Amino acid sequence: VFAISYAINKVSTTVATGMFLLYAALNGLTLSAIFIVYPIATVASAFIICSAMFGAMSLYGYVTKRDLSTFGRLAMMALVGIIIASIVNIFVHSSMWTMVINYAGVLIFVVLTAYDTQKLKQIAYQTGGNASLAARLSIVGSLTLYLDFINLFLFLLRAMGDRRS
Numbered sequence: 001v002f003a004i005s006y007a008i009n010k011v012s013t014t015v016a017t018g019m020f021l022l023y024a025a026l027n028g029l030t031l032s033a034i035f036i037v038y039p040i041a042t043v044a045s046a047f048i049i050c051s052a053m054f055g056a057m058s059l060y061g062y063v064t065k066r067d068l069s070t071f072g073r074l075a076m077m078a079l080v081g082i083i084i085a086s087i088v089n090i091f092v093h094s095s096m097w098t099m100v101i102n103y104a105g106v107l108i109f110v111v112l113t114a115y116d117t118q119k120l121k122q123i124a125y126q127t128g129g130n131a132s133l134a135a136r137l138s139i140v141g142s143l144t145l146y147l148d149f150i151n152l153f154l155f156l157l158r159a160m161g162d163r164r165s
Helices: 002-007 013-031 040-063 069-092 095-126 131-160
Strands: none
Touching: 002 013, 002 131, 013 131, 040 095, 040 131, 069 095, 095 131
8 A cells, every 4th residue: 555655656557557456456365364353244244334335435425515624533533543443452452442442443434435425526527627646635535444444344354243153
């Protein structure tokens, strides 16, 4: 993720797209382990719920006239908070905190999906005359929304909590 973000202005659009696709493939291989940990019905349910939530919030972010930048900043701060809470919970092993972190993560990534979609819409309008810049920023935007989706899915899956024994 950092390599793509760093290299986006230094490499061609084709190379950046290839980097994104490579990252997505590697991420897919890594995430395939969830089929070992969770029953297929739980994974399917989480995916369907995630897809519906992501689609609805992305549509909201695209069509709303309300400025979501304040919500986006708050969600980013909350994200830092749940990262810290997750690290602390590694040592504390609190099931209550795990549940709170999972539901907070769902809420945070729902908000970030709407915010990031609105931000990408604004970027698209601002780069309308520069096709090369628009192409590069669309790759970064795709990466952002991809990460929103993956994290929303993972938090939902953990919140559903139906792990195999």
